[in-house]
Amino acid sequence: xxxxxxxxxxxxxxxxxxxxxxxxxxxxxxxxxxxxxxxxxxxxxxxxxxxxxxxxxxxxxxxxxxxxxxxxxxxxxxxxxxxxxxxxxxxxxxxxxxxxxxxxxxxxxxxxxxxxxxxxxxxxxxxxxxxxxxxxxxxxxxxxxxxxxxxxxxxxxxxxxxxxxxxxxxxxxxxxxxxxxxxxxxxxxxxxxxxxxxxxxxxxxxxxxxxxxxxxxxxxxxxxxxxxxxxxxxxxxxxxxxxxxxxxxxxxxxxxxxxxxxxxxxxxxxxxxxxxxxxxxxxxxxxxxxxxxxxxxxxxxxxxxxxxxxxxxxxxxxxxxxxxxxxxxxxxxxxxxxxxxxxxxxxxxxxxxxxxxxxxxxxxxxxxxxxxxxxxxxxxxxxxxxxxxxxxxxxxxxxxxxxxxxxxxxxxxxxxxxxxxxxxxxxxxxxxxxxxxxxxxxxxxx
Amino acid sequence: xxxxxxxxxxxxxxxxxxxxxxxxxxxxxxxxxxxxxxxxxxxxxxxxxxxxxxxxxxxxxxxxxxxxxxxxxxxxxxxxxxxxxxxxxxxxxxxxxxxxxxxxxxxxxxxxxxxxxxxxxxxxxxxxxxxxxxxxxxxxxxxxxxxxxxxxxxxxxxxxxxxxxxxxxxxxxxxxxxxxxxxxxxxxxxxxxxxxxxxxxxxxxxxxxxxx
Numbered sequence: 279x280x281x282x283x284x285x286x287x288x289x290x291x292x293x294x295x296x297x298x299x300x301x302x303x304x305x306x307x308x309x310x311x312x313x314x315x316x317x318x319x320x321x322x323x324x325x326x327x328x329x330x331x332x333x334x335x336x337x338x339x340x341x342x343x344x345x346x347x348x349x350x351x352x353x354x355x356x357x358x359x360x361x362x363x364x365x366x367x368x369x370x371x372x373x374x375x376x377x378x379x380x381x382x383x384x385x386x387x388x389x390x391x392x393x394x395x396x397x398x399x400x401x402x403x404x405x406x407x408x409x410x411x412x413x414x415x416x417x418x419x420x421x422x423x424x425x426x427x428x429x430x431x432x433x434x435x436x437x438x439x440x441x442x443x444x445x446x447x448x449x450x451x452x453x454x455x456x457x458x459x460x461x462x463x464x465x466x467x468x469x470x471x472x473x474x475x476x477x478x479x480x481x482x483x484x485x486x487x488x489x490x491x492x493x494x495x496x497x498x499x500x501x502x503x504x505x506x507x508x509x510x511x512x513x514x515x516x517x518x519x520x521x522x523x524x525x526x527x528x529x530x531x532x533x534x535x536x537x538x539x540x541x542x543x544x545x546x547x548x549x550x551x552x553x554x555x556x557x558x559x560x561x562x563x564x565x566x567x568x569x570x571x572x573x574x575x576x577x578x579x580x581x582x583x584x585x586x587x588x589x590x591x592x593x594x595x596x597x598x599x600x601x602x603x604x605x606x607x608x609x610x611x612x613x614x615x616x617x618x619x620x621x622x623x624x625x626x627x628x629x630x631x632x633x634x635x636x637x638x639x640x641x642x643x644x645x646x647x648x649x650x651x652x653x654x655x656x657x658x659x660x661x662x663x664x665x666x667x668x669x670x671x672x673x674x675x676x677x678x679x680x681x682x683x684x685x686x687x688x689x690x691x692x693x694x695x696x697x698x699x700x701x702x703x704x705x706x707x708x709x710x711x712x713x714x715x716x717x718x719x720x721x722x723x724x
Numbered sequence: 725x726x727x728x729x730x731x732x733x734x735x736x737x738x739x740x741x742x743x744x745x746x747x748x749x750x751x752x753x754x755x756x757x758x759x760x761x762x763x764x765x766x767x768x769x770x771x772x773x774x775x776x777x778x779x780x781x782x783x784x785x786x787x788x789x790x791x792x793x794x795x796x797x798x799x800x801x802x803x804x805x806x807x808x809x810x811x812x813x814x815x816x817x818x819x820x821x822x823x824x825x826x827x828x829x830x831x832x833x834x835x836x837x838x839x840x841x842x843x844x845x846x847x848x849x850x851x852x853x854x855x856x857x858x859x860x861x862x863x864x865x866x867x868x869x870x871x872x873x874x875x876x877x878x879x880x881x882x883x884x885x886x887x888x889x890x891x892x893x894x895x896x897x898x899x900x901x902x903x904x905x906x907x908x909x910x911x912x913x914x915x916x917x918x919x920x921x922x923x924x925x926x927x928x929x930x931x932x933x934x935x936x
Contacts, residue, residue: 349758350846361856362800362864363849370823370839371759389838391867411835418833 306378306408312359312401314338326378326386326408348375354392358404362394369411380412387411439463447544449481450535451504457481460541469526469548471518484528484546487516496528503532504540513549525553566640568618569625577639578697581649584637585697588651588690596658597697598648599686599704600628600665603716605644612679620674620681627672628665636661647701655689655721662687662719670717682717684708689722733773737926740933742771744858745910748851755846760822766847769910776913783876783909787811790873794844798852800863802918806852808844809909812873832872841870851910859925 300307301321309318319334327334329342339355340347350372354365367376367390378386388408395403439446440463448461462478470477470487477483488496492514499512509531516524529545564576572580581597588595602608602624609617621644628646632638637649648665650658662685669683686707690700703722711720749766756764774782783791795807822843823836832840845868852865914922 350755353755357849357853361853362862363852363856364796364845364865364867365849366838366842366845366868368835368838368842370835371842387835389835393867394864396864411838414834418835422833 305410306406308334308339308406308408309395310339310355310359310404310406312403314355314359314404316342317403322410323408325381326388326410328379343376346375346377348372351376351390351392355404355406358392358394359402362396362402364394365392366390367392378408380410384412387415436463440465443468443548445469445544445546447484447546449542449544451540451542453538466546469524469546470516484516484526484544487518489515489517489523491515499528500530500542503530503542505532507532507534507540524548524550569622569640571625571629572637572639574639574641577637577641577647577649580637580639581647581697584649584651585690585694585700589692589694592692593652594654595690595700596650596653596655597688597690597700597704598650598658598662598665598719599641599688599701599708600646600648601684601686601708601712602644603682603684603712608679608681612676616676616679620679623672623674624669624681624683627668631664631668632661647704649697655687658687658689659719659721666717666719684711684716685719686711687719687721733923736930737923738771738773740926740930742769744854745769745771745851747858748854749847749910750850751854752847752850755850756822756843759842759846764822779911780876783809787876790875792840792870792872793876794841794848794868794870796845796848796852796865796868798863798865801861802863802914802921804912804914804918806848806865806910806912808847809876809911810907837870837872841868844868844870847910859922859929861921861925 297318297320300318303320303322306323306326307318307320308316308323311317315336315338316334319329319331321331324330324334327342334342340352348367350365351367354363354367357363357365367388369387369389372390373385373387376388378388380386386408387410389411391405391407391409393405393407395405397403442463442465445466446461446463447466448459450458450460452458459478459481462474464474466472466477466483467474470483472483480486485493485496496512496514499510502508503510509529511527511529513525513527516526518524525548527547527549529547531543533541533543535541564572566573585595587593602620605617605620608620621640624646625638625640628648629638632648633650635651637647637651639647641647648661650661653661666683666685669681672681674681686704686709688700688703688707694700707720707722711718714720746768749769753764753766756766789812791809792812793807793809795805797803797805823839848868849865852863855861856863
């Protein structure tokens, strides 16, 4: 059959298109005919092999590659043409024998597909595709390296954080409100005396430990942090199993991630020791070191507050100024240790019979003050006498030691400016009591 | 009794199929040896004819975590799917054994997957080629594809061109390599008309041998 001019032109243009397409394809392409001779050899193939198209066309693969063609390659072509079978050849196995080069001159990392091409007229060709895997390999190696580095830095982070005397806690809250712990270090075991495995399952574990009084405060801060994605801190008290109390400084930071979840970063520091220190400092600053009751400064400070309240609300307030009789004699006769014991025991005995709202402190030396809010002088006299008799009858466990006290009582007046006005009158009353023979209570009168 | 069972395979036919698979595995072993430059020994396979449903159940129970597999579809006078399956962990062992002591963590890189595809390709092609050669079949085989850790049911029932309403022949070849103790399965999934063709071809093959 002969082709007309038009048909020939058509055929030529189709061949051109096919050539162009196979040149553009992303693999080195070869087509062999039934006699294993090269029909198509695209540009990529030319660049991978260094054999140009003109040289390759019509040749057999074995003659093109000398003896460097792997047996499996030859076998696969055979199987494709004769049995219609496809094969894959990987660089891992054949890179050493089939040397192809990349555009940069380095070895080509390849995957080769050898496929039968069965045409309708029962002629079979063989298509060989050589895919360049260099970039894939490089990308995967890079990925692998990144993964390894990340694993390593995670391990390092773990090592660091697990030995940190602090808790680092990260919770992710998805849009539908689902909470998930994304990080928690081992330090939490030390903080809450509970197993890591149990705690890390509950995103809200801290709340379970917080004292009921502090819970609302904590919830408010957490809600604020989540809703407004900001940083806040709060000090809460937690109750542990053994009924021991801890103070925790909680730092929270809320932030949104790309997927719309809110991430809450938490840092929990155990500040119990700081708190205990603070308490101790406060105690030291407000108490008298010998007797443990309020010192002069703190006593006057609080008395002043109560005086102001009484003045404003026009309620009665009485002050007892107590002086231990012949205290110098006690010191001289029995020694300063016994003197100190007397001061201590006097304080303990007196404190025991006072109300919660009464203020009891040491003014200095053997002088003490009791401030009785909401108490008129009649009631205060009753308290004074109770204290006086208690001391008079107390057993000091030391032979011949007898302790008595003189008490001056004064009630606040509308004309008073501050507590010292009342104290002055109480002081005058004490003198009167001493003058009258000691071991008695005297109410101030003009 | 379903149609597969009613086809009643004779012992001779099973023997002939085993013999052909045996030859295939032998070819595969020598090809692999050549590729890796040392001796690879594949044990003599055992052949079973089972229904797709049965083997699907069996493998799901045996490897609940799924299996890795390389499969190749084929079409022609018989058409179906051939596959090489390993329990997930074993597929790494095979790559390790064949590629030497390379570092492999729980993911295979694409290059390593291609290498595993080729191993499957060598074994499957060897089996198919001996079948085609000895039984004078006319088929065309697609390039292999590797799937890691897939449910076996997907392989068996997934996107095959096979007619699901018909019982399929599942021909499982249990093979292993001696040194690394890797066990795998080769299987052929054929739909009923293809099973009949295969059986007829086997009969002819047997007659030819007898007449010699």
